[in-house]
Amino acid sequence: MQYDHILIRYGELALKGNNIKQFINQLQRNIRHKLKKFPNIQIKRTQGRLFILLHGEDPQPIIQICRNIFGISSLSLAIKAENNVEEIKKAALFALNHAENIKTFKVSVRRVDKKFSYGSQEMNQILGKHLLQNTEDITVDVHHPDVEVKVEIRNTGTFITSSVIQGLGGLPVGTSGKSLLLLSGGIDSPVSGFLAIKRGVAIDAIHFHSPPYTSERAKQKVIDLAKELTKYTKRIKIHMVPFTKLQQEIFKKIPDGYAMTVMRRMMLRISEQVCKDNELLSMTTGESLGQVASQTMESMNAINEVTNFPVLRPLISMDKHEIIKISREINTYDISIRPYEDCCTIFVPRSPKTRPKRERVIGYEQAFDYHELLQETIKGIETVTITDEEEVSPKFDNLL
Numbered sequence: 247m248q249y250d251h252i253l254i255r256y257g258e259l260a261l262k263g264n265n266i267k268q269f270i271n272q273l274q275r276n277i278r279h280k281l282k283k284f285p286n287i288q289i290k291r292t293q294g295r296l297f298i299l300l301h302g303e304d305p306q307p308i309i310q311i312c313r314n315i316f317g318i319s320s321l322s323l324a325i326k327a328e329n330n331v332e333e334i335k336k337a338a339l340f341a342l343n344h345a346e347n348i349k350t351f352k353v354s355v356r357r358v359d360k361k362f363s364y365g366s367q368e369m370n371q372i373l374g375k376h377l378l379q380n381t382e383d384i385t386v387d388v389h390h391p392d393v394e395v396k397v398e399i400r401n402t403g404t405f406i407t408s409s410v411i412q413g414l415g416g417l418p419v420g421t422s423g424k425s426l427l428l429l430s431g432g433i434d435s436p437v438s439g440f441l442a443i444k445r446g447v448a449i450d451a452i453h454f455h456s457p458p459y460t461s462e463r464a465k466q467k468v469i470d471l472a473k474e475l476t477k478y479t480k481r482i483k484i485h486m487v488p489f490t491k492l493q494q495e496i497f498k499k500i501p502d503g504y505a506m507t508v509m510r511r512m513m514l515r516i517s518e519q520v521c522k523d524n525e526l527l528s529m530t531t532g533e534s535l536g537q538v539a540s541q542t543m544e545s546m547n548a549i550n551e552v553t554n555f556p557v558l559r560p561l562i563s564m565d566k567h568e569i570i571k572i573s574r575e576i577n578t579y580d581i582s583i584r585p586y587e588d589c590c591t592i593f594v595p596r597s598p599k600t601r602p603k604r605e606r607v608i609g610y611e612q613a614f615d616y617h618e619l620l621q622e623t624i625k626g627i628e629t630v631t632i633t634d635e636e637e638v639s640p641k642f643d644n645l646l
């Protein structure tokens with residue numbers, strides 16, 4: 247006997263009323279995509295449940311992949327038995343024996359097939375007794391069992407599960423539109439991208455770099471970070487913005503205390519144009535309130551006004567240690583702490599204003615004819631697409 251199914255639960259999706267079909271279709275497509283290297287499996291949908299039929303495949307690698315798919319709240323290995331008491335008893339015992347480190351259990355039978363000749367309560371007793379008789383040192387605890395052997399008697403057969411494996415939750419990627427992630431090489435923005443993806447958002451990324459002050463290594467770092475994020479989505483197109491000339495002009499023309507504010511405004515202007523050119527509906531940043539000079543309320547007010555696009559800030563209320571915890575869990579931390587030069591740290595003013603005045607920023611910008619430079623910068627953007635495939639190295643889309 248062996249586990250032949252994986253049962254997939256999708257918690258929050260159940261709340262989506264009329265949209266449920268679209269959400270589940272997307273989840274099913276996403277699962278199929280992530281599992282395409284297992285040609286034998288089938289993904290089936292019945293009565294509000296998703297099942298993976300294993301057809302002899304080893305379930306462990308499949309479970310590991312499914313644990314990174316947003317929209318799945320939990321998973322369980324399942325055995326399908328015929329609707330016959332003896333077969334169900336055997337399968338229930340198998341499931342209990344495969345649960346590790348347990349002292350107590352409980353059986354929960356759900357009879358969906360009303361033609362089945364025993365009621366749920368009767369089956370609970372029959373199975374409970376069978377399990378007690380055929381195991382040692384395990385007792386029943388109906389309130390706080392170590393494991394719950396769940397038995398669902400359906401028209402098509404009986405499904406038996408024991409352990410529940412937690413999934414990531416969230417919404418299936420592709421159900422919440424697409425956003426442009428401002429991806430630096432730091433710790434915060436990859437985590438922010440991860441959390442946007444969690445809510446079903448597909449992402450493109452934009453990275454501002456300043457060659458020759460920033461090196462190829464810095465660019466590679468961003469590519470490696472995006473690669474980690476593709477584990478949770480399908481592909482990420484990175485727009486690499488050559489920012490040197492514009493940055494140099496800003497630091498020549500704008501008083502020191504306001505250079506950073508103006509630089510951020512330029513970043514948002516360029517990002518907005520990239521959104522428009524690529525049909526993206528919002529931007530996402532790794533900002534967290536009060537963390538640094540550019541992330542005070544006054545700074546955000548002075549910076550944000552250049553765009554009408556929504557700016558998602560999934561980290562806004564998080565402490566640094568909470569952000570670091572997530573970055574370790576998603577394997578971006580070690581990439582983020584690689585030493586490298588960031589365009590924002592190279593041209594960092596000695597004393598950026600933590601409370602810039604909006605009127606003064608506007609005044610300084612009016613005396614600075616940046617429009618042509620902005621267009622030139624946008625023209626110089628190169629893009630690279632990173633996918634979740636195990637390819638050797640990414641290809642730049644528009645390099646000769």
Ligand code: ATP
Nearest residue numbers: 428429430432433434435452453454531532533540
């Ligand atoms: P991070 O760890 O994400 O770099 P941070 O704490 O260093 O964030 P800032 O440097 O103030 O904070 O950047 C705030 C946000 O601006 C970043 O989270 C990111 O979304 C965006 N950003 C900063 N630098 C760049 C860059 N070079 N390219 C693209 N986006 C950037």
Ligand code: MG
Nearest residue numbers: 430432588590
């Ligand atoms: Mg940074």
